[in-house]
Amino acid sequence: MKIAIxxxxxxxxxxxxxxxxxxxxxxxxxxxFASSKSAGKKLKINQxxxxxxxxxxxxIESYNIALFxxxxxxxxxxxxxxxxxxxxxxxxxxxxxxxxxxxxVVYGVNQNIITKDTKLISNPNCTTMGLVMALKPLxxxxxxxxxxxxAYQAVSGxxxxxxxxxQREIEMGDNLKPDYTEGYYTNPIARNVIPLAGNLLDNGYSxxxxxxxxxxxxxxxxxxxxxxxxxxRVGVVTGHGTFCSAVFENTIDxxxxxxxxxxxxxxxxxxxxxPTPLDAEGRNEVLVSRLRKGLSSNKIxxxxxxxxxxxxxxxxxxxxxxxxxxxx
Ligand SMILES: NC(=O)c1ccc[n+]([C@@H]2O[C@H](COP(=O)([O-])OP(=O)(O)OC[C@H]3O[C@@H](n4cnc5c(N)ncnc54)[C@H](OP(=O)(O)O)[C@@H]3O)[C@@H](O)[C@H]2O)c1
Numbered sequence: 001m002k003i004a005i006x007x008x009x010x011x012x013x014x015x016x017x018x019x020x021x022x023x024x025x026x027x028x029x030x031x032x033f034a035s036s037k038s039a040g041k042k043l044k045i046n047q048x049x050x051x052x053x054x055x056x057x058x059x060i061e062s063y064n065i066a067l068f069x070x071x072x073x074x075x076x077x078x079x080x081x082x083x084x085x086x087x088x089x090x091x092x093x094x095x096x097x098x099x100x101x102x103x104x105v106v107y108g109v110n111q112n113i114i115t116k117d118t119k120l121i122s123n124p125n126c127t128t129m130g131l132v133m134a135l136k137p138l139x140x141x142x143x144x145x146x147x148x149x150x151a152y153q154a155v156s157g158x159x160x161x162x163x164x165x166x167q168r169e170i171e172m173g174d175n176l177k178p179d180y181t182e183g184y185y186t187n188p189i190a191r192n193v194i195p196l197a198g199n200l201l202d203n204g205y206s207x208x209x210x211x212x213x214x215x216x217x218x219x220x221x222x223x224x225x226x227x228x229x230x231x232x233r234v235g236v237v238t239g240h241g242t243f244c245s246a247v248f249e250n251t252i253d254x255x256x257x258x259x260x261x262x263x264x265x266x267x268x269x270x271x272x273x274x275p276t277p278l279d280a281e282g283r284n285e286v287l288v289s290r291l292r293k294g295l296s297s298n299k300i301x302x303x304x305x306x307x308x309x310x311x312x313x314x315x316x317x318x319x320x321x322x323x324x325x326x327x328x
Contacts, residue, residue, distance in 0.1 A: 001028045001326060002063040004082065007070030008032035008043055008052060011160055012092055015315030016067050017045050023323045031063065034070070063087040065322045069314065083119045088325050090121050090318045094207075097122040097215060104218045107320035108266045109136045114321070116328050121321055124219060125211040126313025127151045127231065127240045132219050133286040133312065134305045135246065137264035138257060139220055142248035142299075146226035149212055149244045153197040154236040154277055155189060157309045166190055166235055189235045197231035206231060239277025240313060241306040251298050254291060261288050266312070280306045284316055 003020060007013040013034070020030070026046045031053065034041070039054035053059045055070065055078060066082040068075050072093035079089045079096070096102040103113045104122045106129050114121060124132070131149055138144065155162035165183040169176050169190035180188045187194045198208030212229035216222075226247075261269045268285045275287035286307040294300025307313060 004066040009034040012069035019319040126309035130307035146247040151231040197233040239280040
């Protein structure tokens with residue numbers, strides 16, 4: 001089998017390389033792509049060193065699967081070329097997520113919609129993915145009607161530049177003032193919480209917030225799901241956390257809901273300690289805690305969910321999908 005990793009030098013790409021070593025046998029042939037800046041760089045996989053190729057039309061051969069994490073523009077330009085050359089493409093960008101003919105897949109939730117003919121598959125937004133993992137088993141049990149998610153997004157969700165900015169600002173110590181504008185974000189991110197993640201749209205919501213709305217409806221297949229999202233960016237390196245208030249059609253039993261969550265593969269309910277982004281970092285599981293019955297209704301539950309945005313939010317889900325495709 002041949003696998004191409006597009007964006008191999010990036011944060012997500014590096015995690016994809018690590019996970020491919022765990023998920024696939026060592027006889028898989030890999031090709032790494034990145035920008036011209038990284039062409040010629042050597043990256044290790046399964047004890048061998050591979051030379052990174054520049055992503056351009058001339059370099060694209062035939063692969064079984066291509067895993068894309070090089071930004072939406074590259075996906076739009078190159079995904080079809082890989083498909084025309086016989087490859088499945090699993091894309092981490094938002095380029096095709098809301099395209100009706102493209103399945104938006106969270107492995108563990110809806111991978112069964114992938115068929116041999118589904119050549120292009122979109123990986124959902126990292127914050128949505130963690131939340132949907134917790135919502136799916138609860139929806140199956142109680143029938144989900146509405147959610148109010150409030151997300152705390154880590155800087156690695158913005159790629160390497162987000163991390164570099166946080167590191168630089170931490171080094172500035174007390175010299176970092178609220179009017180600092182040299183960083184990656186609209187406001188300083190070290191020692192801070194910015195009450196906006198992503199770019200503001202005309203409707204006053206950010207694109208990250210609208211991903212919560214559109215993508216959770218598509219993944220859970222609930223067209224009329226009410227979603228009232230708010231997303232903040234926090235000075236955390238990795239691990240997106242979300243407080244969510246969820247309304248269901250049926251009455252909720254908290255003990256049963258915890259059992260339902262714990263029985264769902266890929267989700268862990270923590271009742272003895274509080275899972276934070278640091279706990280989630282490096283873990284494949286989505287961690288849930290603080291499940292409480294609503295104060296106003298026994299059809300509402302409030303909870304906290306946190307997951308590694310680079311793993312279940314991106315690379316892990318992509319590699320799980322790739323493994324699934326390889327077994328179709
Ligand atoms: N970070 C997350 O939590 C997360 C979660 C879900 C989805 N995603 C998506 O995954 C993608 C990558 O994110 P990331 O966090 O890994 O970003 P990143 O660390 O900034 O890495 C970007 C990657 O894209 C490559 N690239 C950039 N321009 C290119 C070009 N013109 N041609 C070929 N390759 C090019 C880079 O190669 P060079 O090193 O050569 O520049 C690098 O490998 C984005 O679409 C992002 O939206 C990220």
